[in-house]
Amino acid sequence: MERMNNEDIKKADAEVWDWINKEQIREQETINLIASENFASLPVLAAQGSVLTNKYAEGYSFARYYGGCQFIDRIEKIAIERTKELFNCEHANVQPHSGSQANMSVYFAYLKVGDTILGMDLRAGGHLTHGSPVSFSGKFYKAYSYGVDPKNEMIDFNIVEDLAKKYRPKLIVCGYSAYSRQVDFKAFSEIASKVGAYLLADIAHIAGFVAAGLHPSPHPFTDFTTTTTHKTLRGPRGGIVMCRKKFAKKIDSTVFPGIQGGPLMHVIAAKAIALKLASTNEFKDYQKKVLSNAKLMASLLEKLGYRIVSRGTDTHIVLVDLQPQGINGKEAEEILKKVNICVNKNTIPFDPLPANLTSGIRLGTPSVTTQGMGEKEIGLIVSFIHSALTNRSDDKKLASIREEVKNLCRQFPPY
Ligand code: DSN
Numbered sequence: 001m002e003r004m005n006n007e008d009i010k011k012a013d014a015e016v017w018d019w020i021n022k023e024q025i026r027e028q029e030t031i032n033l034i035a036s037e038n039f040a041s042l043p044v045l046a047a048q049g050s051v052l053t054n055k056y057a058e059g060y061s062f063a064r065y066y067g068g069c070q071f072i073d074r075i076e077k078i079a080i081e082r083t084k085e086l087f088n089c090e091h092a093n094v095q096p097h098s099g100s101q102a103n104m105s106v107y108f109a110y111l112k113v114g115d116t117i118l119g120m121d122l123r124a125g126g127h128l129t130h131g132s133p134v135s136f137s138g139k140f141y142k143a144y145s146y147g148v149d150p151k152n153e154m155i156d157f158n159i160v161e162d163l164a165k166k167y168r169p170k171l172i173v174c175g176y177s178a179y180s181r182q183v184d185f186k187a188f189s190e191i192a193s194k195v196g197a198y199l200l201a202d203i204a205h206i207a208g209f210v211a212a213g214l215h216p217s218p219h220p221f222t223d224f225t226t227t228t229t230h231k232t233l234r235g236p237r238g239g240i241v242m243c244r245k246k247f248a249k250k251i252d253s254t255v256f257p258g259i260q261g262g263p264l265m266h267v268i269a270a271k272a273i274a275l276k277l278a279s280t281n282e283f284k285d286y287q288k289k290v291l292s293n294a295k296l297m298a299s300l301l302e303k304l305g306y307r308i309v310s311r312g313t314d315t316h317i318v319l320v321d322l323q324p325q326g327i328n329g330k331e332a333e334e335i336l337k338k339v340n341i342c343v344n345k346n347t348i349p350f351d352p353l354p355a356n357l358t359s360g361i362r363l364g365t366p367s368v369t370t371q372g373m374g375e376k377e378i379g380l381i382v383s384f385i386h387s388a389l390t391n392r393s394d395d396k397k398l399a400s401i402r403e404e405v406k407n408l409c410r411q412f413p414p415y
Pocket of ligand 1: 035036099127177178204
């Protein structure tokens with residue numbers, strides 16, 4: 001691989017350069033199975049390192065509070081148009097710095113402090129911003145949560161409807177961080193309209209599939225749809241909020257000046273590039289492979305005796321319950337780190353352990369698929385995982401697996 005080697009950083013700050021370089025090597029030599037990460041494309045990286053980082057552009061295209069925005073304006077407009085086309089939505093705001101801020105803009109625009117929301121429990125697969133008591137979403141609002149059916153670990157819409165009727169939320173949130181099954185936006189919208197609630201879909205994890213037509217679209221079913229751009233979508237770190245036209249003005253004024261100042265124009269340019277790339281057939285093929293790799297990973301792990309939550313996946317996420325193996329998620333994350341496989345510990349539905357230990361790990365296939373890995377490599381990765389967890393006390397064995405992992409990574413450089 002041709003390593004990125006930025007002489008300018010090195011000259012200006014050898015100390016920071018050294019850490020950047022170490023991170024670069026770590027990324028090259030690690031099998032990354034963090035489901036929310038990906039390798040951004042080179043044009044996306046380049047746009048983020050461009051001169052656009054110099055520009056203040058508070059406001060929106062053609063209505064800014066700063067001069068000199070004539071070129072920036074075009075870029076933001078392109079990003080908005082591409083979002084609308086790719087996701088078939090009525091309005092888009094591409095300024096949120098993150099998924100959390102995209103969600104915050106919806107809450108702040110349409111809820112009053114103390115209003116009721118209904119989202120998925122973080123421990124069952126939801127996100128912090130869907131009503132967790134440690135997040136603004138659980139502190140400012142009266143948050144109730146739904147989980148999954150204990151029998152099949154999938155969403156039970158009868159329960160969601162019962163909860164909605166009981167608590168009469170003003171906003172229902174769907175879309176998840178650690179739930180690997182398709183989201184039925186239509187079923188959610190029917191419940192939301194029965195109780196007069198707004199519906200927000202947070203498609204941060206599945207945006208790439210939605211863009212590629214491999215997951216049902218949230219549109220026209222939702223009032224608001226938020227996403228990040230750096231997961232399956234393979235863009236820069238950041239957020240986008242989409243909504244019906246009638247909500248556009250309030251959402252825009254909540255993003256800026258409500259909760260943010262100047263937009264990150266270098267990131268918005270990178271979002272525009274990623275959205276263009278996401279509209280290609282090549283991207284569609286990539287998403288198909290992300291999906292088939294995840295399905296294969298789940299079935300191979302199952303054959304080796306691992307319990308896959310909900311017995312499979314419809315997405316890039318494979319949630320593994322490690323209770324039968326007698327290890328917790330934290331231990332597994334640490335063992336796999338020793339062999340250069342990066343995963344995150346994750347609660348499983350009805351987890352008896354706290355979030356800092358957990359009974360499971362969450363695996364994801366976006367990064368390895370970006371590297372070009374396919375069936376054969378997924379087979380190898382599963383065998384490395386199994387061998388590392390089985391031989392966890394054998395340092396010699398772990399060292400030899402680490403060499404095999406590095407060797408595999410060398411064959412699939414991300415850049
Ligand atoms: N923290 C992200 C994840 O890992 O799923 C969600 O924002």
